[in-house]
Amino acid sequence: MESINQVVCEKRSYSREFHSHQHEFGQFLFPLQGSLDIQTKWQEIKLNSDSCFYLPPRLVHNYRSVDRNEFLILDIPTHYLPKDTSSTYMQLDKQWAAIRYLLLEETKNRENLSSIVDLTRYVTNKLQISNPPSIDYIHKHFKESIRLETLAKIEHYHPVYYSAWFKNKTGKSPKAYISELRLKEAKLLLLSTGFSMSEISQELGFGNSSSFTRWFVSYEGISPQKYRNLNNG
Incomplete structure (x- = not known):
């Protein structure tokens, strides 16, 4: 060698x-x-x-x-x-x-x-x-639907290996990393804008406000409306 x-x-x-x-x-x-x-x-x-x-x-x-x-x-x-x-x-x-x-x-x-x-x-x-190119891509497109194959292709990795490589880089799975970015953006929109739940769900790429609410509850344990009410005093 x-x-x-x-x-x-x-x-x-x-x-x-x-x-x-x-x-x-x-x-x-x-x-x-x-x-x-x-x-x-x-x-x-x-x-x-x-x-x-x-x-x-x-x-x-x-x-x-x-x-x-x-x-x-x-x-x-x-x-x-x-x-x-x-x-x-x-x-x-x-x-x-x-x-x-x-x-x-x-x-x-x-x-x-x-x-x-x-x-x-x-x-x-x-x-x-x-940031590796695929992570830059995530930060630009996290509000959209992102396929694992798309990210793997950006890095020229086989999809089977990409998830392990990504976790080694970030400590998270691609899905968890993307969800964390979306959740951070959701909280920002809830607390800094007067957007309705429908407008926020559309901004974050959800099909409707119901799916956005279910997703938010799965991470925070409370509805987005309740999160807004509690934190806006």
């Missing part, structure tokens, strides 16, 4: 044949040209120029590229990494694109690694504090 003692940031290209390995360090992959097929036990990803990917230490993975390709690779020794990281697929938003640009610029300066190390610390901290 490969291991390293210092940060390595360089451009690499990959062949058309599948190769399989694991390593004792974390690795960020930033596509510059072409795409890369990556397979783990629970994920299948086609990594292209609008995304990036993090591979944690000791994760067996297969990889190949069927087109002309070039990738910026950041190999990170374990002492820079937070504990218990998992493979993470990310859209290349403005922040990640800026990070890729800065890493590219610093690779031109081979004599001074301090800037690369500083960027690596920034990247690993961002990895630790950033």
